[in-house]
Amino acid sequence: xxxxxxxxxxxxxxxxxxPWLLNRQGIDLARAAQELGVSEEQVVDDLQLLFVCGLPxxxxxxxxxxxxxxxxxxxxxxxxxARPLRxxxxxxxxxxxxxxxxxxxxxxxxxxAIDRALAKLEAAAGDAAATADxxxxxxxxxxxxELAVRLRRGLSQNRRLxxxxxxxxxxxxxxxxxxxxxxxxxxxxxxxxxxxxRAQGVRLFRLDRIEDVTVLDEDGTPPADLPARDxxxxxxxxxxxxxxxxxxxxxxxxxIAESFPVERTERRDDGSLExxxxxxxxxxxxxxxxxxxxxxxxxxxxxxxxxxVEQARAALEGHLQPAGID
Numbered sequence: 001x002x003x004x005x006x007x008x009x010x011x012x013x014x015x016x017x018x019p020w021l022l023n024r025q026g027i028d029l030a031r032a033a034q035e036l037g038v039s040e041e042q043v044v045d046d047l048q049l050l051f052v053c054g055l056p057x058x059x060x061x062x063x064x065x066x067x068x069x070x071x072x073x074x075x076x077x078x079x080x081x082a083r084p085l086r087x088x089x090x091x092x093x094x095x096x097x098x099x100x101x102x103x104x105x106x107x108x109x110x111x112x113a114i115d116r117a118l119a120k121l122e123a124a125a126g127d128a129a130a131t132a133d134x135x136x137x138x139x140x141x142x143x144x145x146e147l148a149v150r151l152r153r154g155l156s157q158n159r160r161l162x163x164x165x166x167x168x169x170x171x172x173x174x175x176x177x178x179x180x181x182x183x184x185x186x187x188x189x190x191x192x193x194x195x196x197x198r199a200q201g202v203r204l205f206r207l208d209r210i211e212d213v214t215v216l217d218e219d220g221t222p223p224a225d226l227p228a229r230d231x232x233x234x235x236x237x238x239x240x241x242x243x244x245x246x247x248x249x250x251x252x253x254x255x256i257a258e259s260f261p262v263e264r265t266e267r268r269d270d271g272s273l274e275x276x277x278x279x280x281x282x283x284x285x286x287x288x289x290x291x292x293x294x295x296x297x298x299x300x301x302x303x304x305x306x307x308x309v310e311q312a313r314a315a316l317e318g319h320l321q322p323a324g325i326d
Contacts, residue, residue, distance in 0.1 A: 013046070027073050092125045147210060150213040155182070160178070161213055162177050163178055178195060178196050179220040179221060192204070242280045245276070245279045245301070247298060249272060260277055286312075
């Protein structure tokens with residue numbers, strides 16, 4: 001089964017590979033694969049892709065020249081990529097802040113590479129590096145070290161993981177087997193992205209809700225045809241089967257339109273909002289409306305609106321029911 005790899009991961013390898021090969025002209029293909037940590041077939045695939053890459057214009061002289069048919073790899077006409085990267089002040093400071101945040105990545109056992117990169121950047125930035133001290137990236141508390149080690153082992157060795165995971169929306173603990181894809185930080189929280197055998201799909205698991213991890217002695221390579229998932233727009237992805245709900249938000253609850261993915265937002269003259277969003281779990285919607293204390297009202301569908309009101313009324317009647325007298 002082929003190993004899953006995102007376009008971002010492959011691009012990073014290609015950008016590293018070009019200057020590395022330029023300085024090792026004629027390197028044996030097998031040795032290049034070993035040094036780069038990939039198979040010989042993957043090196044050939046990458047070289048075939050590089051062969052059609054280059055500067056705008058797409059004339060022969062604009063493209064990278066790569067050859068490997070004799071078992072030795074030669075790369076030329078790629079001097080632009082091989083030039084040392086020159087960073088502006090803002091770019092250098094952004095990298096310093098990012099590397100400091102990366103040092104807190106759950107389960108990151110070896111900080112040597114980060115420490116060396118930080119030292120070089122801070123030395124190059126000089127006094128300007130002090131500005132980075134004024135920027136702080138707040139991430140969630142670090143994961144338990146033992147759990148982090150197991151997650152890292154599953155990722156690095158392509159091993160299936162057994163998770164005991166808390167689903168907050170249902171307030172229940174579940175057991176599931178997953179094939180790990182990557183660990184990613186989204187909106188200040190760390191997530192494990194993995195192919196879930198229970199759900200038969202890619203899911204994101206918040207690391208702070210993973211109660212236990214067991215590394216299984218089974219291949220954990222995710223399906224090869226999984227599309228790369230862009231987490232830049234946030235974690236939630238509505239399914240077509242999710243219910244389409246229309247809410248009326250009082251001004252005090254306008255934060256809901258900014259905190260959850262909505263399909264449509266309409267501002268009224270009185271300052272309230274009408275929003276349309278997808279809801280996968282009705283219980284989550286009920287809690288959201290009840291917690292708002294009248295500042296959120298369900299407009300449609302009618303059945304969902306009745307359900308919210310009826311369950312709230314039943315809960316209230318149960319709370320006000322007089323206690324029995326012996």
